[in-house]
Amino acid sequence: MRVHVVDPSAYTPPYDHALCRALGTVGAEVSLYTSRFAYGAVAPPAGYARQDAFYRAAGHVRDPRVRRAVKLAEHVPDMLRYRRAARAADVVHFQWLTVQHLDGHLLARGRPLVLTAHDILPREPRPGQLAAQRRLYDRFDAVVVHSEYGRSRLIGELGVEPGRVHVLPHGVLAPWEGSPEAALPAELGAGDGQGPVVLFFGLVRPYKGLDLLLDAWRGMQGAELWIVGMPRMDLAALRATAPGGVRWLTRFISDAEMLAVMRRASLLVLPYREIDQSGVAFTGLGAGVPLLLSDVGGFPEIAASGAARTFAAGDSAALGTAMRELLADQAALGDMVERARAAATGPYAWESIAQRTLALYRQLLDR
Numbered sequence: 570m571r572v573h574v575v576d577p578s579a580y581t582p583p584y585d586h587a588l589c590r591a592l593g594t595v596g597a598e599v600s601l602y603t604s605r606f607a608y609g610a611v612a613p614p615a616g617y618a619r620q621d622a623f624y625r626a627a628g629h630v631r632d633p634r635v636r637r638a639v640k641l642a643e644h645v646p647d648m649l650r651y652r653r654a655a656r657a658a659d660v661v662h663f664q665w666l667t668v669q670h671l672d673g674h675l676l677a678r679g680r681p682l683v684l685t686a687h688d689i690l691p692r693e694p695r696p697g698q699l700a701a702q703r704r705l706y707d708r709f710d711a712v713v714v715h716s717e718y719g720r721s722r723l724i725g726e727l728g729v730e731p732g733r734v735h736v737l738p739h740g741v742l743a744p745w746e747g748s749p750e751a752a753l754p755a756e757l758g759a760g761d762g763q764g765p766v767v768l769f770f771g772l773v774r775p776y777k778g779l780d781l782l783l784d785a786w787r788g789m790q791g792a793e794l795w796i797v798g799m800p801r802m803d804l805a806a807l808r809a810t811a812p813g814g815v816r817w818l819t820r821f822i823s824d825a826e827m828l829a830v831m832r833r834a835s836l837l838v839l840p841y842r843e844i845d846q847s848g849v850a851f852t853g854l855g856a857g858v859p860l861l862l863s864d865v866g867g868f869p870e871i872a873a874s875g876a877a878r879t880f881a882a883g884d885s886a887a888l889g890t891a892m893r894e895l896l897a898d899q900a901a902l903g904d905m906v907e908r909a910r911a912a913a914t915g916p917y918a919w920e921s922i923a924q925r926t927l928a929l930y931r932q933l934l935d936r
Contacts, residue, residue, distance in 0.1 A: 570597050570598065570633065570659050570927070570930060570931075571598045571600075571657060571660075571914065572592055572597045572598065572599045572600070572659065572660050572662060572930065573599075573600050573601075573602055573654075573655060573657075573658040573660070573661045574588060574589050574592075574599060574600070574602070574662050574664065574666050575601075575602045575603070575661060575662065575663045575664065575807075576601070576603045576663075576664040576867065577603065577604060577623040577624070577644075577648070577651075577665065577666070577667050578600075578624070578640070578665060578667050579603045579604045579607075579611075580664070580665045580687075581664060581665070581687065581848060582603075582606050582611040582612070582650060583611075583742045583744040583848065583852070584613070584687075584739075584742065585603060585664060585742075586612045586614075586615075586744075587740055587742060587892065587919055588599075588740070588922075588923070588926070589601045589614070589616070589617040589619075590616050590617060590919070591740070591919035591920060591922060591923035592616045592617070592923045592926065592927065593615075593616030593617045593925050594616060594919075594923060595920065595923045595927055596927070597619035597923075597927060597930075599616070599618070599820035600617065600618045600620060600637065600658075601614070601617055601618070601620070602620050602622045602623070602651055602654070603619065603620070603621060603622070603623065603624045604621055604622070604623040604624040604625070604627075604628055605621050605628035605629075607628065607829075608799075608809070609821060609903075610823075610824075610865050611637065612744065612746070613625040616774060620654075622647065622650070622651055622654070623643070623644075623647045623651070624640045624643050624644075624647065625643070626638070626643060627643060629735075630676075640667070641668070644667060644668050644671070645671065645675065648671075648672065648675035649675060652675065652676070652677050654711070655677030655680065656677075656679075658677070658680060659680060659681075659766050659930070659934060660680060660681050660683065660930045660933065660934065661676075661677045661680060661681070661682050661683070662683040662684075662685070662926075662930075663682070663683065663685070664685050665687065666684070666689065666705060668805050669691070669697070669698055669701035669702045669704075669705050670697060670701045672675030672705060673701075673704055673707075673708045674844055676708055677800075678780065680747065681710045681711070681930070681933035681934060681936075682708065682709045682710050682711075683709060683710065683711045683712075683713060683929070683930070683933070684709045684712050684713070685712075685713040685714075685715075686706075686712055686713065686714050686719060686723065686845070687715075687845070687846070687848075688873075689714070689719055689722045689723060689726075689727070689845050690702055690703075690727075692774070692776055692843075693774070693775075693776075702744075702856070703727050705721070706727060706729050707729075709733070709739050709922060710733065711733055711734075711735055711929060711933055712733055712734050712735070713735050713736075713737050713926075714735070714736055714845070715736070715737065715738060715739040715845065715846035715847075715867060716736065716845065716866065716867025716870050717736055717867075718866050718867045718869075718870070719736070719845045719846065719867060720734050720736050720868075722845070735929055736930070737922055737925055737926055738916055738917055739846050739848065739851050739917065740763075740850070740851065740917050740919040740922045741851050741852075741854045741855040741912075741913040741917045741918070742848060742851050742852045742855045743855035743920070744824045744827065744852070744854060745824040745825055745827055745828035748823070748824045748828065749825055750828075751823065751826050751828070751829050752829060753826070753827050753829045753830065753833060754818055754819040754822060754829075756816070756817070757767040757797075757816050757818055757830070758816065764774075764792050764793060765791070765793075765835035765836070765896050766792065766793050766794075766795055766833050766834050766835055766836075767786075767792060767793070767794045767834070767835065767836050767837075767838055767896070768794075768795050768797065768831070768834035768836065768837045768838065768858070769782055769794070769795070769796050769797070769798075769837075769838055769839075769840075770797045770798055770827075770830070770831075770837060770849055770852075771798045771839075771847075771849040772799055772800075772801050773798050773799065773800040773801060773802060773804065773819070774797070774801045774802060775802055776841060776842050776843050776844075777839070777840070777841050777842075778840035778842050778882075778883075779807060779840070780807060781840045781842075781883065781884075781885045781888060782794070782840045782885075783807060783810075783811050783812065783815070784885040784887035785840075785885040785886070785892065786811075786814070786815065786889070786892075787789045787812045787889075788812075788889075789812070789889070789892070789893070791896075792814065792835075792896055793814050793815070793816060794814055794815045794816070794820065795815075795830070795834070796815065796817050796818065796819070796820055797818045797822065798818075798819070798821075798898065799819065799820055799821050799925060804817075804819065807828075812906075818830075827852075828856065831839065831852070831853065831856035832856065834856075834858050835859070835902065836858070836859050836860075836861055836892065836896065836902070837849075837850075837858045837859070837860050837861070838860075838861045838862075838888070838892065839860070839861070839862050839863065839907055840863050840882075840888055841862075841863050841865055841866070841869070841882070842863070842865065842879075842882060842883060843866065843882075844863075844865055844866040844867070844868065845866050845867060846866065846867040847867075847868075850862065850868070850871055850877070853909075854871075854876060854909050854913050855913060857906050857909045857910050857913070858906075858909065859876070859877070859878075859895070859902050859905035859906060860872075860878070860905070860909070861877065861879075861880065861888075861891055861892065861895060862877050862878070862880075862883075863879065863880060863882035863883070864879040864880065864881060864882055865882045871912075873906070874908055874909075874911075874912040874915075874916065875905065875908035875911075875912075876905055876908040876909035876911075876912045877905070878891060878895065878905070
C-alpha cells in the first residue's frame with residue numbers, strides 16, 4: 570500500500586518521523602511530504618522517503634513575518650503541485666493543514682483522505698478560521714483523534730459523523746534516538762545541583778498555564794523549576810515577577826539537549842488550561858519521566874496508565890500541593906517511572922498504532 574503522510578508546515582517532525590517509520594515497519598510504502606524545519610535538524614528518513622515539497626523559498630527566510638508572507642504566496646501553488654503528486658498514492662494522510670479557508674478546495678481527489686486532528690480547533694484563531702476548520706472536516710473520509718475526549722468533541726461540538734471519527738493513540742516520542750550524548754545546555758547552569766528538578770517543556774503559549782505554575786512555585790524549597798522552550802508570547806512580566814529557584818531556557822533545543830534535560834528532570838509538569846492531547850507529554854513518556862498534568866482534554870486518559878497524575882486545571886494551590894507531595898514521595902515517583910516504561914511499550918507503542926492505522930487505511934480502500 571502506497572501511503573502519503575503530509576505535514577506542509579513541518580509542525581510536528583518527531584511525530585511525522587515516528588509514524589512514517591512505524592508504517593514502513595508494518596509493510597506500507599510511505600512517503601512524507603513536508604517542508605524544511607526552520608529551527609534545526611530533523612531525524613533522517615528510516616524506512617520511508619521524504620520530500621521537502623512545500624515552502625522551499627520560505628524555508629530560507631530568517632525573519633518570521635517575512636517568512637509567513639512568503640509561505641502564503643507559495644501555499645496554493647505547492648498544494649496544487651502536491652495534488653498532482655498524490656495520484657501516486659493509495660491513501661493520503663494529512664497531519665496538519667495551514668490555510669483552512671483554502672485547503673478544502675486544494676486537496677487530492679480520487680483516493681481516501683485522512684486527517685489527524687492534533688488540535689480539534691485552532692488555538693488563538695484568526696478571524697474566520699474556526700468556521701473554516703469545521704468545514705474542512707467534511708472533506709475527509711476519516712478523522713483521527715488521539716483520545717476519547719477528542720472523539721466526543723468532534724461528534725458533539727462539530728457534528729462530524731461518528732463513523733468517520735477514529736481514536737488512535739499518540740505514540741511515545743524519542744526524537745533523540747541516534748543523537749550523540751550532550752551535556753545540559755549552558756543556560757541551565759553547570760547542572761551540578763543534586764536537588765530535584767521540575768520541568769516545564771515545549772512551546773510557551775498562553776493556554777499552557779505557565780503563570781499558574783510560577784504562582785504554585787512560590788515558597789517551594791529544595792528544588793528547581795526549569796522553563797525550557799521557545800516562547801510564543803511575551804514573557805517579560807512573568808520573568809520579572811518569577812519566584813526564586815527558576816531557570817529559563819527560552820529557545821529551541823537540539824534533540825540531544827532535550828534528552829539531557831529530560832534525564833535530569835524529576836517531574837514534568839504540564840498545567841494546561843485546555844488541550845486535546847500533547848506531544849510534550851508523550852516525549853516525557855518516551856524519556857520515562859513522571860508526569861503531573863492538569864485534568865483537561867485527553868490527559869486523564871494518560872493518567873489512567875499510572876504514568877501520570879492530574880490536578881484540577883486552573884488551580885495553582887492544587888498544583889503546588891501535588892508537586893510537593895510527589896517530590897517528597899520517591900517511591901511514588903519510581904512507580905510512575907515504571908508505569909511510563911510499561912505504557913511506552915504497551916498502549917503507546919508505535920508498532921501497534923501503525924497496525925491499527927494500516928487497518929483503517931484498508932477499511933477506507935475497501936469502501
